[in-house]
Amino acid sequence: MTIVANRITKPITRLVVLAVSAGMLALVSATAAQDPATPANGAAIKSLRSEGSVGAADVSGTTVYKFEADGPPLPRDFIQQPPLIPHTIRGYTVTRNFNKCMDCHAWSRARETGATKVSLTHFRDRQGNELAQVSPRRYFCMQCHVPQTNAKPLVENTFVPAQRLH
Numbered sequence: 313m314t315i316v317a318n319r320i321t322k323p324i325t326r327l328v329v330l331a332v333s334a335g336m337l338a339l340v341s342a343t344a345a346q347d348p349a350t351p352a353n354g355a356a357i358k359s360l361r362s363e364g365s366v367g368a369a370d371v372s373g374t375t376v377y378k379f380e381a382d383g384p385p386l387p388r389d390f391i392q393q394p395p396l397i398p399h400t401i402r403g404y405t406v407t408r409n410f411n412k413c414m415d416c417h418a419w420s421r422a423r424e425t426g427a428t429k430v431s432l433t434h435f436r437d438r439q440g441n442e443l444a445q446v447s448p449r450r451y452f453c454m455q456c457h458v459p460q461t462n463a464k465p466l467v468e469n470t471f472v473p474a475q476r477l478h
């Protein structure tokens with residue numbers, strides 16, 4: 313009985329927390345926008361990283377990276393790796409009520425869309441119960457699956473993939 317209660321209440325509690333924090337964010341930004349002491353160029357925004365404030369010059373050079381062209385699945389480097397997303401995700405939103413990824417990756421859609429069916433392991437909750445839907449802990453796909461862009465690696469990487477996979 314307790315297990316059943318857990319399964320129902322936990323995701324809901326989490327979603328409520330998310331909704332509340334989203335609401336608070338909206339409130340904070342609304343207040344900031346109304347505050348006449350905050351210049352529009354962001355000059356007065358304090359950075360957590362340094363003593364100084366973040367000026368417009370610090371963000372103007374931000375590069376916008378392009379998604380790699382859509383392609384076949386990318387090689388995996390180790391068995392347990394969340395596979396990389398081999399396609400653009402522009403406009404693919406995941407919200408409390410709607411998950412664009414599941415539009416193609418759901419078991420009911422995979423045949424017609426050609427997408428890989430969402431992994432079996434994603435239907436298991438923390439207690440090991442098998443669910444009929446993707447478990448809440450696997451709902452936000454981009455916590456683990458990331459798309460690829462044309463960004464250059466920031467540091468040299470000497471990682472060697474697990475040999476059994478090659």
Ligand code: HEC
Pocket residue numbers: 383384385386394395396397398399401404412413414415416417425426427428453454457
């Ligand atoms: C319009 C349909 C569509 C949508 C929406 C979509 N995908 Fe895909 N996805 C595909 C297709 C098709 C493939 C397989 C490409 C192939 O096999 O050539 C794929 C492949 C993948 C793979 C690689 C699987 C593997 O075995 O390597 C991952 C991971 C993935 N998608 C994640 C996502 C995530 C996360 C989202 C949401 C942000 C998403 N997809 C949204 C169609 C879609």
Ligand code: HEC
Pocket residue numbers: 391392393394395411413414417428429430431432433434446449450451452453454455456457
């Ligand atoms: C907490 C991390 C995590 C989240 C969140 C997550 N995945 Fe995964 N996913 C993985 C891992 C790890 C694998 C590879 C091992 C496995 O299958 O469990 C995987 C595998 C996959 C595969 C490949 C399945 C196959 O047959 O090879 C697809 C497709 C996929 N996930 C789609 C999704 C979609 C769509 C979502 C969102 C609804 C999602 N994943 C959410 C970690 C995650």
